[in-house]
Amino acid sequence: MSCSSLESLTRCSVAVDLGAARTRIYAKGAGLIVDQPSVVAMNTHSGTLIAVGQAAERMDGRTPQHIQVIRPVSGGHVVDIDMARRMVRALIGDKLRRFKRRRTMKQAVATVPHDADPLTCRAVIETLNGVGARHVELVEAPIAAAIGCGLPVVRPEGAMVLLCGTTTTQVAVVSLGAVVAAGTVALGGDTIQHSVVQYLRNRHELLLPSQEVRPLHLALLGNGVGGGSGGPVEVQGRDVVSGLARTVTIDPEEVRGAIPDPLTGLLDAIRVVLHRCPPDLVADLAERGMVLAGGTALLPGLADQLREHTGMAVQVAAEPDLCAVHGLAALMRAGVSAAEAVPVPEDSAAAQEEREVVGVPAAGPVGGAEALPEQEAG
Secondary structure (H helix, E strand, O other), X not given: OOXXXXXXXXXXXEEEEEOOOEEEEEEOOOEEEEEEEOOEEEEOOOOOEEEXXXXXXXXXXXXXXXXXEEOOEEOOEEOOHHHXXXXXXXXXXXXXXXXXXXXXXXXXXXXXXXXXXXXXXXXHHHHHHOOOXXXXXXXXXXXXXXXXXXOEOOOOOOEEEEEEOOOOEEEEEEEOOEEEEEEEEOOOHHHHHHHHHHHHHHHHOEEOOHHHHHHHHHXXXXXXXXXXOOOOEEEEEEEOOOOOEEEEEEOXXXXXOOOOOOHHHHHHHHHHHHHHOOHHHHHHHXXXXXXXXXXXXXXXXXXXHHHHHHOOOEEEOOOHHHHHHHHHHXXXXXXXXXXXXXXXXXXXXXXXHHHHHHOOOOOOOOOOEXXXXXXXXX
């Protein structure tokens, strides 16, 4: 997307980041109104939605045969347009009602992967059209994340961002408001989770359910800063031999030993992207380094290993999981000037006063959406 196209985003009033793990929606004057897992639970007999977001995620692996847990977004691609549309509509609910929802949703902006084909872009547009958006602008996710990190996207300087998602990691070098070189590797939170589960199965003969991997992730994160150390964690799973439930105590340090193997593909992707860049941009990157964004960027040891193997400076963005939606919000507020390497500002005082008047929360996760209003698309 060119700089002139970025300037047109100031007409948009809603920003949507449809991720494989979480869906985030930002509205002008309201802030971050939705931050929920991209999960839907549906009754296969009646076709009705039972729950979305956190409520649906808690059902995963615990449902009877007639209830199906669906993830309509995978790898940044909408794989089920109808379910994605119903999920977004249910997550928004009546949060925009006091903002005249139909008018607010008239123009929206959303992220798409850098390598998105026309079908992928069309799926995102149709999803938002179904919830009332008459016009949808698309921004490449690395561009939005780079702006959310405060990188100089529109300047004639090179900046590298690694957008570490749930199923994939996008490596991109941006300059003058566009992606110069990019690559995608199948490495994300799910890859790390699979490595941990496989390690515990081979080492402790324990098969973990998906919900038991979360405490291990928190222990790996420690104090929330890469490299933080957590104490031993008790996890419960099924014994591979006997099939009975068994609890074992896991030291996070030994689990970290299972993580380095998948990083080989990421290092190869970084080398390929650097090889495609002009020498002048590579010189800029050698001086500035790279920035990690996305939820998986918080994985302890990731920045250190990238620093060791590439010889480049590596920084983890503040609130890396929110960089993309923050970048879209900045573009809606200020257009191209938002990409001038200025930290993304908080909502203005006027916007905060407006939220207080209408009673809309400023930001943060929204509670599980058990009530699912199927409002007409507009």
